[in-house]
Amino acid sequence: MAxxxxxxxxxxSTTDEKPxxxxxxxxxxxxxxxxxxxxxxxxxxxxxxxxxxxxxxRYHGKFKGLNLNLIWPGKDPSSGVDSVGTISSALVxxxxxxxxxxxxxxxxxxxxxxxxRGASVGDIFIASDCAFHDxxxxxxxxxxxxxxxxxxxxxxxxxxxxxxxxxxxxxxxxLDMTPQDESSITANDATVKDMEGAAVAYVADLLKxxxxxxxxVTDIIDGDxxxxxxxxxxxxxxxxxxxxxxxxxxxxxDGKCISxx
Amino acid sequence: MAxxxxxxxxxxSTTDEKPxxxxxxxxxxxxxxxxxxxxxxxxxxxxxxxxxxxxxxRYHGKFKGLNLNLIWPGKDPSSGVDSVGTISSALVxxxxxxxxxxxxxxxxxxxxxxxxRGASVGDIFIASDCAFHDxxxxxxxxxxxxxxxxxxxxxxxxxxxxxxxxxxxxxxxxLDMTPQDESSITANDATVKDMEGAAVAYVADLLKxxxxxxxxVTDIIDGDxxxxxxxxxxxxxxxxxxxxxxxxxxxxxDGKCISxx
Numbered sequence: 001m002a003x004x005x006x007x008x009x010x011x012x013s014t015t016d017e018k019p020x021x022x023x024x025x026x027x028x029x030x031x032x033x034x035x036x037x038x039x040x041x042x043x044x045x046x047x048x049x050x051x052x053x054x055x056x057x058r059y060h061g062k063f064k065g066l067n068l069n070l071i072w073p074g075k076d077p078s079s080g081v082d083s084v085g086t087i088s089s090a091l092v093x094x095x096x097x098x099x100x101x102x103x104x105x106x107x108x109x110x111x112x113x114x115x116x117r118g119a120s121v122g123d124i125f126i127a128s129d130c131a132f133h134d135x136x137x138x139x140x141x142x143x144x145x146x147x148x149x150x151x152x153x154x155x156x157x158x159x160x161x162x163x164x165x166x167x168x169x170x171x172x173x174x175l176d177m178t179p180q181d182e183s184s185i186t187a188n189d190a191t192v193k194d195m196e197g198a199a200v201a202y203v204a205d206l207l208k209x210x211x212x213x214x215x216x217v218t219d220i221i222d223g224d225x226x227x228x229x230x231x232x233x234x235x236x237x238x239x240x241x242x243x244x245x246x247x248x249x250x251x252x253x254d255g256k257c258i259s260x261x
Numbered sequence: 262m263a264x265x266x267x268x269x270x271x272x273x274s275t276t277d278e279k280p281x282x283x284x285x286x287x288x289x290x291x292x293x294x295x296x297x298x299x300x301x302x303x304x305x306x307x308x309x310x311x312x313x314x315x316x317x318x319r320y321h322g323k324f325k326g327l328n329l330n331l332i333w334p335g336k337d338p339s340s341g342v343d344s345v346g347t348i349s350s351a352l353v354x355x356x357x358x359x360x361x362x363x364x365x366x367x368x369x370x371x372x373x374x375x376x377x378r379g380a381s382v383g384d385i386f387i388a389s390d391c392a393f394h395d396x397x398x399x400x401x402x403x404x405x406x407x408x409x410x411x412x413x414x415x416x417x418x419x420x421x422x423x424x425x426x427x428x429x430x431x432x433x434x435x436l437d438m439t440p441q442d443e444s445s446i447t448a449n450d451a452t453v454k455d456m457e458g459a460a461v462a463y464v465a466d467l468l469k470x471x472x473x474x475x476x477x478v479t480d481i482i483d484g485d486x487x488x489x490x491x492x493x494x495x496x497x498x499x500x501x502x503x504x505x506x507x508x509x510x511x512x513x514x515d516g517k518c519i520s521x522x
Contacts, residue, residue, distance in 0.1 A: 079406040136435040145340040174397040
């Protein structure tokens with residue numbers, strides 16, 4: 001326990017007391033990313049630091065006192081669709097931390113929500129915790145590793161000021177939900193379900209970068225409509241709500257230290 | 262189509278005609294990695310090129326004409342167990358390719374096998390194809406991205422010389438298998454099931470590094486015994502078979518060009 005506190009201390013003393021300067025925003029889908037790119041007038045970097053072959057796109061720009069790097073994992077070279085899911089988001093989070101040394105990571109995106117737990121279409125949630133619901137390893141301790149539950153960076157002032165809902169997020173690589181996924185999501189005590197959050201949290205935690213999660217509800221998982229249909233139907237409208245929330249979050253962050261969030 | 266052939270051409274002309282020199286071996290579990298480390302007298306690198314915070318371990322050494330880098334994703338800092346699964350293996354594959362510019366990647370490890378498709382405990386398989394069975398995205402084209410089926414690098418001479426079985430591999434982040442996983446594994450036409458292969462294949466394909474997959478069967482999925490129990494029971498014994506197979510594969514590779522495998 002003492003060791004954990006010791007190793008956390010340098011982060012607090014060196015990083016927390018100066019204003020946040022570098023932010024990496026990880027957004028999985030182009031439809032989600034483009035409004036944020038437009039709003040902050042970010043520019044695509046034709047010479048991104050990422051290696052040849054990867055489809056990852058870096059948009060960057062200044063906003064007030066902040067250097068913003070928005071990383072979109074790009075179109076999958078094989079299939080041409082957005083590179084959604086845990087593997088791509090883990091890879092871009094890793095590569096972006098190496099290249100841009102951010103003070104903070106923001107993972108923003110759409111999510112499914114459970115109405116039984118108070119979620120409605122268009123709601124914006126800040127995740128308090130992230131965990132996986134599709135990594136079942138029924139061997140002692142490996143089971144906990146599989147679930148990979150971890151706290152997001154806490155932002156009590158931000159959620160109060162912007163009046164955002166706070167809930168637990170559960171992540172898996174499927175858009176649908178099997179009975180086993182559902183059990184795991186219940187065990188994770190999650191209100192929102194996405195395909196990237198816990199992977200971004202895992203990498204950010206390894207590399208000791210604070211990470212926050214802004215998730216906009218596109219579809220109600222425990223509702224009447226098929227998830228894929230409802231997701232596609234609401235994607236554009238909910239993306240506007242997400243875009244506004246990201247703008248407000250970034251505005252709130254500007255000029256503050258990590259410890260003031 | 263022409264563009265694809267063009268972009269493949271430089272790889273063939275520059276890399277294929279000189280003997281293979283640098284190999285990265287990705288092995289997820291310490292129990293699987295240690296015998297290979299011992300056999301080739303690999304040395305742990307105390308100053309690995311990986312960033313602070315990641316548990317990834319690099320073992321390296323020379324064997325005949327080959328520079329070997331064996332990367333084990335290490336013990337998860339939070340839980341203390343081996344960092345198994347797709348995210349860790351994708352990350353270490355990415356980082357190892359960046360650091361060591363390998364001519365070839367070998368992903369070796371244990372796997373479950375289907376007896377109905379001819380697998381027995383202790384069998385060694387070379388994967389012809391890798392795909393995911395737990396990334397269901399029921400939206401056109403996203404469904405194909407989720408499955409992420411791709412051919413492993415073909416090694417007709419190697420499998421003939423070493424008399425190895427060849428079959429399709431299906432990858433997912435769970436040790437168990439739900440009915441939905443089973444349907445996807447059947448759709449993937451897979452004989453062996455692991456937790457890393459398709460993730461290594463994905464990253465290797467993005468970065469255009471040939472990758473081969475050596476999988477040893479620890480448990481029969483369509484048998485009578487519970488997977489976790491059978492896996493743990495057979496892990497040590499099957500690891501010896503795996504270790505022998507990796508040794509034979511490396512011996513075969515030494516002195517050959519990529520195109521001769």
